[in-house]
Amino acid sequence: xxxxxxxxxxxxxxxxxxxxxxxxxxxxxxxxxxxxxxxxxxxxxxxxxxxxxxxxxxxxxxxxxxxxxxxxxxxxxxxxxxxxxxxxxxxxxxxxxxxxxxxxxxxxxx
Amino acid sequence: xxxxxxxxxxxxxxxxxxxxxxxxxxxxxxxxxxxxxxxxxxxxxxxxxxxxxxxxxxxxxxxxxxxxxxxxxxxxxxxxxxxxxxxxxxxxxxxxxxxxxxxxxxxxxxxxxxxxxxxxxxxxxxxxxxxxxxxxxxxxxxxxxxxxxxxxxxxxxxxxxxxxxxxxxxxxxxxxxxxxxxxxxxxxxxxxxxxxxxxxxxxxxxxxxxxxxxx
Numbered sequence: 001x002x003x004x005x006x007x008x009x010x011x012x013x014x015x016x017x018x019x020x021x022x023x024x025x026x027x028x029x030x031x032x033x034x035x036x037x038x039x040x041x042x043x044x045x046x047x048x049x050x051x052x053x054x055x056x057x058x059x060x061x062x063x064x065x066x067x068x069x070x071x072x073x074x075x076x077x078x079x080x081x082x083x084x085x086x087x088x089x090x091x092x093x094x095x096x097x098x099x100x101x102x103x104x105x106x107x108x109x110x
Numbered sequence: 111x112x113x114x115x116x117x118x119x120x121x122x123x124x125x126x127x128x129x130x131x132x133x134x135x136x137x138x139x140x141x142x143x144x145x146x147x148x149x150x151x152x153x154x155x156x157x158x159x160x161x162x163x164x165x166x167x168x169x170x171x172x173x174x175x176x177x178x179x180x181x182x183x184x185x186x187x188x189x190x191x192x193x194x195x196x197x198x199x200x201x202x203x204x205x206x207x208x209x210x211x212x213x214x215x216x217x218x219x220x221x222x223x224x225x226x227x228x229x230x231x232x233x234x235x236x237x238x239x240x241x242x243x244x245x246x247x248x249x250x251x252x253x254x255x256x257x258x259x260x261x262x263x264x265x266x267x268x269x270x271x272x273x274x275x276x277x278x279x280x281x282x283x284x285x286x287x288x289x290x291x292x293x294x295x296x297x298x299x300x301x302x303x304x305x306x307x308x309x310x311x312x313x314x315x316x317x318x319x320x321x322x323x324x325x
Contacts, residue, residue, distance in 0.1 A: 074144070
């Protein structure tokens with residue numbers, strides 16, 4: 001993987017959600033955090049598909065929690081961002097800031 | 111009267127469909143959906159929660175199907191091509207043998223007409239079992255992408271059958287029975303894939319307590 005790889009739009013949103021949620025980040029909380037902040041309905045499948053891709057790139061790590069009765073005896077899968085993931089989100093953020101620098105987006109393009 | 115257990119139970123068909131497509135993430139996805147569904151049912155009512163569950167299930171299946179294919183397009187394509195060749199050359203063999211036998215003993219069938227009809231029905235059933243067997247083999251080869259591989263093969267067949275229908279309709283009189291049996295093939299292939307997926311899902315569920323004990 002190149003050190004200049006940027007995160008895709010939804011990958012970026014997911015990593016930011018994981019950083020916000022810290023050690024409470026699992027499917028339900030990630031999905032709800034994105035829905036509340038972006039005001040768009042997100043499917044749990046989209047969240048897991050993206051988290052799997054991020055995990056295969058080494059940007060996030062996951063571990064299973066204990067099975068709970070309200071989940072029908074199923075475990076929560078908790079996610080956290082790795083140092084490589086933090087570097088990727090910083091790189092993407094810097095690229096976006098650099099691209100929007102000097103643009104008056106609200107006045108010129110709305 | 112609705113018990114508490116019934117109250118928080120999501121739609122069974124939706125659960126089954128999600129199970130078919132979510133291979134590695136099955137436990138986490140179903141657990142997350144159940145947790146949110148139970149909270150929604152208590153907060154906004156069962157009808158609302160059920161609608162939400164169905165919407166999530168459909169979107170989740172679409173996402174997992176798309177990412178599953180994009181994640182391994184070549185191995186999925188190889189399984190589909192292998193399945194197509196298997197369907198074309200191997201699964202028709204018993205049918206050809208039975209046809210050869212019936213043709214060889216035509217004089218016998220003329221005196222045992224009922225047996226002849228049974229034989230023909232048996233050939234139709236064998237035809238379906240053959241297609242289901244192909245779906246089973248394709249799903250075994252496409253581990254973790256059972257439904258994607260079998261549904262891709264079924265869609266390819268549907269496209270070919272559609273083209274064949276158009277050709278037949280413009281060149282000769284339509285044989286409705288042939289049309290119906292042709293449409294059954296893709297369906298039987300998907301059923302074969304679903305059987306493999308359900309068996310693997312059940313095996314993975316049985317292994318879960320062992321994994322939790324070792325944690």
